[in-house]
Structure formats: C-alpha cells, structure tokens
Amino acid sequence: MAKVKTVRREPGEVLIEMKDICKTYVMGEEVVKANDGINLVIRMGEFVSIVGKSGSGKSTLMNIIGALDVPTSGQYLLGGEDVGDMTQNELADIRNRMIGFVFQQYNLLPRLSILENVELPLLYAKVSSSERRERAMKQLERVGLQDKCQNRPNQLSGGQQQRVSIARALAGNPAILLADEPTGALDSRTSGQILRFFKELNEEGNTIVMITHDNSIALQAKRVVRITDGKINFDGPAAEYAEVIRAGQLAEARPAAAGKLAEVGRPEETGRPEEAGKPEEVGRTEEAGRTEETVRPEEVG
Ligand SMILES: Nc1ncnc2c1ncn2[C@@H]1O[C@H](COP(=O)(O)OP(=O)(O)OP(=O)(O)O)[C@@H](O)[C@H]1O
Ligand SMILES: [Mg+2]
Numbered sequence: 464m465a466k467v468k469t470v471r472r473e474p475g476e477v478l479i480e481m482k483d484i485c486k487t488y489v490m491g492e493e494v495v496k497a498n499d500g501i502n503l504v505i506r507m508g509e510f511v512s513i514v515g516k517s518g519s520g521k522s523t524l525m526n527i528i529g530a531l532d533v534p535t536s537g538q539y540l541l542g543g544e545d546v547g548d549m550t551q552n553e554l555a556d557i558r559n560r561m562i563g564f565v566f567q568q569y570n571l572l573p574r575l576s577i578l579e580n581v582e583l584p585l586l587y588a589k590v591s592s593s594e595r596r597e598r599a600m601k602q603l604e605r606v607g608l609q610d611k612c613q614n615r616p617n618q619l620s621g622g623q624q625q626r627v628s629i630a631r632a633l634a635g636n637p638a639i640l641l642a643d644e645p646t647g648a649l650d651s652r653t654s655g656q657i658l659r660f661f662k663e664l665n666e667e668g669n670t671i672v673m674i675t676h677d678n679s680i681a682l683q684a685k686r687v688v689r690i691t692d693g694k695i696n697f698d699g700p701a702a703e704y705a706e707v708i709r710a711g712q713l714a715e716a717r718p719a720a721a722g723k724l725a726e727v728g729r730p731e732e733t734g735r736p737e738e739a740g741k742p743e744e745v746g747r748t749e750e751a752g753r754t755e756e757t758v759r760p761e762e763v764g
Contacts, residue, residue, distance in 0.1 A: 484537035499693035514681035515690035563632030565642035602630035622653035
C-alpha cells in the first residue's frame with residue numbers, strides 16, 4: 464500500500480505532468496503506437512478537453528491519466544507521484560485519492576439506490592457510514608437530485624444518471640474530474656446542461672479533464688488538447704482552437720497540416736514524427752488489457 468500523502472490543492476499547482484509518454488500495443492505482427500510521445504502539463508483549476516478522432520489514442524491517454532494503466536515508456540507524475548512503477552494496489556490508491564471518473568455510460572450499479580451509488584467511492588476510502596451518507600447527500604443536492612436519492616438508476620433519465628455519476632465522482636473530493644465522452648449518450652439539450660454544470664464546477668475551482676471526439680464539445684472547455692495518431696498536434700486556449708478549425712487547418716495528421724498546427728499550438732508539445740516506428744519502445748504489452756474493472760466494481764453490492 465502506498466503511504467498516504469496529503470495532497471496540496473492550490474490553484475496553479477501541477478497535477479498532471481507527462482514527459483514523452485508512449486503506449487504501444489502489439490497485435491501479432493502489428494505494432495500500434497496508441498500514444499506516441501505525449502508531453503502534457505495540467506494544473507489545478509484548469510478545464511481541459513482532449514479531442515481527437517476515433518482511434519487517435521484518447522482512451523489510451525485517459526487510462527494513463529486516470530492511473531488505470533501505465534505507459535510503455537516516458538514519465539507520468541500524478542500529483543507529483545511517479546505512476547510508472549506503481550503496483551496495482553498503489554495505482555488503485557492514487558486513483559482513489561486523485562481522480563473522479565465520469566464515463567459515457569454512467570456505470571451506475573443497477574441494484575443500488577442513487578445514494579448508495581454516490582457513497583461507493585467513500586466506502587472504498589473507508590469513510591464511516593454516517594459521514595458517507597452526509598457527504599453523498601451533499602453531492603446529490605449539488606447536482607439537484609436529492610429527491611431521487613432512494614430511486615434506482617433505471618428510474619432516472621440519462622441526464623439525471625450522468626448527474627449522479629458526477630456526484631459520485633465528486634464525493635471522493637478528487638483533485639481531478641476525468642470524464643470520458645460524458646455527453647456521448649445524451650441528446651443535445653441534456654448534453655448542454657451537463658457541459659454547463661462542468662463549467663460551474665470548474666468556476667468553483669474543480670479541475671476537469673474531458674475526453675471527446677466532438678470539436679463543438681471540446682470548445683466548451685477553456686483549453687483544448689488535440690490528439691492525432693497518438694500525438695498532440697494542438698494545445699492551446701479554446702478560442703485559438705476555434706480559429707484553427709475555422710481556418711480549416713485541421714485536415715488531420717498529414718504532415719503539412721501538422722506543420723500549420725504547430726504554429727498555433729505549442730510547437731514543443733507536438734509529436735515527434737521522426738521517432739515513429741521505433742520497435743525498441745515496445746514493452747509491457749501484457750498490460751495492454753484494459754483495467755477499468757478496477758474502478759467499476761460491479762461485483763460489490
Ligand atoms: N488493448 C488494446 N490492444 C491493442 N490495440 C489497442 C488497444 N487499445 C487501443 N488500441 C489501439 O490503439 C489505438 C488508439 O485507441 P484508443 O482506444 O485510445 O482510441 P480513441 O481515440 O479512444 O478512439 P474512440 O474515439 O473510438 O474511442 C487504436 O488504433 C486502437 O485500435
Ligand atoms: Mg475511446
């Protein structure tokens with residue numbers, strides 16, 4: 464078990480620091496560089512979206528950010544702690560302390576009440592039952608669903624279920640809210656409500672990292688990180704990203720387009736195409752299997 468470390472929570476403090484992160488999957492003869500030299504710093508109080516087409520490497524990056532998986536190479540510091548050499552138990556521990564997950568399909572446990580669902584992360588954090596109830600109710604009030612606390616998830620609309628999952632994520636008081644396509648299963652009006660709620664949470668000081676394939680959703684964040692073929696080819700304010708899209712410069716990963724993007728993004732953070740295909744970066748392939756089950760404890764309850 465990792466020693467418990469008090470996390471300072473000061474605006475501007477670095478929460479996520481990635482240096483040349485690569486994640487390689489080997490499928491028979493084929494080597495897929497799902498993440499290929501990612502350099503990324505995210506600070507407390509930011510609202511960042513990570514956007515890219517299907518297969519660009521977003522979920523791979525999210526799994527690393529959320530300590531669900533470890534990179535093949537490169538260094539990842541989460542709240543100042545090096546995630547690279549952690550055991551599964553240590554990864555679970557840092558996840559519980561640092562990350563609140565929000566998934567596209569809500570991942571609520573169907574046989575538990577809304578309140579019990581929100582209490583779950585606190586149960587893992589070994590918070591006493593009275594405090595669990597109190598903190599969970601507070602989060603349900605925050606998302607406006609205290610009246611539904613005794614209902615089951617399937618008695619709620621999609622938007623309401625997603626609000627419950629946000630309450631659950633917040634209940635553990637995480638440093639980072641990490642959302643993977645949080646509006647992916649919702650209609651546009653409900654999506655708008657969820658995005659407005661994220662903005663409010665961010666204004667209250669919460670750090671949010673949101674993964675999406677949709678530019679219009681990505682633009683709701685303050686900062687956009689664009690990933691193409693496992694590399695960052697834009698990283699900057701949402702307003703700048705909007706300009707880039709308007710100028711039609713996002714013609715995907717063709718080298719010419721990447722060059723243009725580097726001008727508006729941060730050149731030092733763009734990928735390194737010259738390193739593509741180095742076989743020596745292959746490793747740890749036994750970990751290619753997703754480990755999301757560790758935060759989707761369906762077996763509990
Ligand atoms: N466990 C795995 N084993 C082998 N290849 C994988 C694995 N996970 C992802 N990949 C490959 O890595 C690349 C990036 O996948 P990833 O799931 O990160 O993309 P994504 O941007 O999340 O896509 P989507 O928008 O469709 O969810 C893809 O080529 C994918 O096929
Ligand atoms: Mg994905």
